[in-house]
Amino acid sequence: MAGELESLESCLERHIPPQDLAEVKRILYGGETRKLSLPSAALLSAQERDFELQGYGFDAAPEQLRRPRIVRVGLVQNKIPLPTDTAVAVQVAALHRRIEEIVEVAAMCGVNIICFQEAWTMPFAFCTREKLPWTEFAESAEDGLTTKFCQELAKKYDMVVVSPILERDEIHGGTLWNTAVVISNSGAILGKSRKNHIPRIGDFNESTYYMEGNTGHPVFQTQFGTIAVNICFGRHHPLNWLMYSLNGAEIIFNPSATIGTLSESLWPIEARNAAIANHCFTCPINRVGTEYYKNAFTSGDGGEAHHDLGHFYGSSYVAAPDGSRTPGLSRTRDGLLVVEMDLNLCRQVSDKWNFKVSPIIKKCLFLRTNCV
């Protein structure tokens, strides 16, 4: 993509003198994450399929009474492969194909839980405020084509799949929701989590389509650990992360769609801070590319009408409870980030810092247990 910075990391590596680079990274990113050695077949496939593949590992101290709880997560960021005015079914099929080729590589890398970006089966068209054709991308969370597709992937690769889609709930009046469907590695649907903070900011005016979700802060017990999904705008709300964590989440995914001019300086801070404050792993994911629409739309701010929201800056990463984080994926390319983590680190850091046993949190837990 012409003119866009490839990534902060590549820029630092180019310009910081080698003798200072390790110290700069330590200060910016915390303890250095171990580089994963990924199978050469996977690296080759990623190259052939034109996406970035990176792998890192977070370690925990050995314990006497608990075995390490090692899990590999995969974060996928991608552009829409076809123009936004292509027929709806053709766009969805192209996205399914693209994700299939990335998931195949994730399987080669031993990924146990994979998460896609927010509303991954469509352009992020909510800025247009037009109903058709965008509402036609909505699908049933329980038996839509995309859920069936993900169930097949989950079974084939023994992988938990987190699939954020635009949901059409036919049972409740055909309402729309911004929803993540969580599918077990057996292929069974574990449940769904609806986006519970909806942006009304500039071009991100999603309440034209759906409102705040009504699923609360669910967590999902998987074979590999307890996970939750805090969809995009929920990233800005510290209490939202806290609730998933109090409910037991060890890994919180944050599938997003956001642009540089709005949020890029917040991106490295918020999810990382949530990992620190809540003694868990957080996984923010953002799409890449610029999506163009035939009809111009305004941001409701007196400015000129325009045909795109701006550049989605990717930069997906994982943050650990000890505050360290992986480098981000590219700002411009499709990518798969594979991260190995020992979930024992959550309790180890909690025992050290004790943020979650502060009097205020104890009070929240007490009220929740006794006043429901």
Ligand SMILES: NC(=O)NCCC(=O)O
């Ligand atoms: N998709 C979405 O909620 N975007 C809002 C912008 C942001 O949270 O950075």
